[in-house]
Amino acid sequence: MAFELPKLPYAYNALEPHIDALTMEIHYSKHHQAYVNNINAAIAGSDTEKLSIEEICKNISKYPMAVRNNGGGHFNHSLFWSVMAPNAGGEPTGELAAAINSAFGSFADFKTQFAAAGATRFGSGWAWLIVKEGKLAVCSSPNQDNPLMDIAEVKGVPILGMDVWEHAYYLKYQNKRPDYIAAFWNVINWNEVTRRFNEAK
Ligand code: MN
Numbered sequence: 001m002a003f004e005l006p007k008l009p010y011a012y013n014a015l016e017p018h019i020d021a022l023t024m025e026i027h028y029s030k031h032h033q034a035y036v037n038n039i040n041a042a043i044a045g046s047d048t049e050k051l052s053i054e055e056i057c058k059n060i061s062k063y064p065m066a067v068r069n070n071g072g073g074h075f076n077h078s079l080f081w082s083v084m085a086p087n088a089g090g091e092p093t094g095e096l097a098a099a100i101n102s103a104f105g106s107f108a109d110f111k112t113q114f115a116a117a118g119a120t121r122f123g124s125g126w127a128w129l130i131v132k133e134g135k136l137a138v139c140s141s142p143n144q145d146n147p148l149m150d151i152a153e154v155k156g157v158p159i160l161g162m163d164v165w166e167h168a169y170y171l172k173y174q175n176k177r178p179d180y181i182a183a184f185w186n187v188i189n190w191n192e193v194t195r196r197f198n199e200a201k
Contacts, residue, residue, distance in 0.1 A: 002040045003053065005033050006078050014086040018183040020172045028081065031167055035073030035144070042066040053078070057148040068151075072144030076126055079161050083196075085189035092190040096197045103136040111185065113138045114162070118181045124165040129193070130156030131200040140164075157200035160193045 008028050013021035042064065043049050048056060053075045060068050091097065091107050104110035110129075118127035121140040128139050130147045132155065139147060139154035147156045162184055169180035 002044075002049070003036050003074055005036050006081065008081055010086055015084060015187045018186045019084070019169075023167075023169065023171045026171075027163075027167060028077075032073070032077040032081075035070045035077065038066060038070035039074050042070060054148060057146060058150060060149040061151050068149070069144050072146055072149065075148070076144055076146055076161055076163070079158060079196075080163050082192050083160050083189050084187040085192070086187070088189045089186040090190065092194060094194070096190070096194045099136050099197070099201075104138075110138070114160075115178070115181045118162050118164045118184075119178055121164055127162045127164060128156075128158045129160035130154070130158050131197065132156035134201060157196075159196035159200055160188065 005028075008024075011021075012024040012028070015024060039053075043056075048063070048067070053071060056063065056067065056071045057075055060071070063071070092100065097107070100107055100110045104113060114127055114129060117138050117140040121127060121142070123142065125140055125142045126144075126146065128141065128147055130137050130139060132147075137154065137156060139156075141147065141149075141152060141154075145152060146161070147154055147158050149155075162181070164177060164181070169177065173180040173183075
């Protein structure tokens with residue numbers, strides 16, 4: 001079974017004005033599609049084709065770089081589209097809100113840490129909110145690595161991810177990554193983050 005580009009659950013322009021339609025179209029239909037094509041080419045005809053993308057990530061040290069970069073790219077972007085939505089943003093409620101307060105002090109403190117993780121990741125990479133040993137933590141990863149990978153500096157189950165590659169924001173925000181990060185809060189789909197939190201904890 002080859003991996004497939006998951007259906008985008010909203011239109012390219014649905015996250016305007018925070019994320020522009022052209023960025024969404026290129027990011028989804030070109031970048032993510034290329035990760036899918038390249039992971040499929042990298043594992044074609046091998047037993048790896050029987051594994052889920054999560055299983056591959058968890059043992060990524062056993063694979064060549066093409067699997068790490070493109071398999072990571074496929075997992076990361078599949079998560080990314082799902083944790084954004086139109087008419088979203090705001091703050092989580094219930095158990096997730098309580099877990100954020102317990103781990104970071106307050107939602108504002110969590111925002112500061114998560115934004116800093118994205119802003120200070122040098123070059124291309126991702127900022128993450130993860131469940132690690134039952135608790136929430138913030139971390140970042142380079143390139144298309146993610147916290148599921150056995151090579152990750154900080155390991156856990158990602159429940160929110162923010163792409164800070166320039167291709168995620170450059171058309172609208174140019175070099176101003178912090179402005180993109182500030183806008184990202186307006187599109188976070190906390191219902192999906194909560195679903196992932198409940199599954200991971
Ligand atoms: Mn990307």
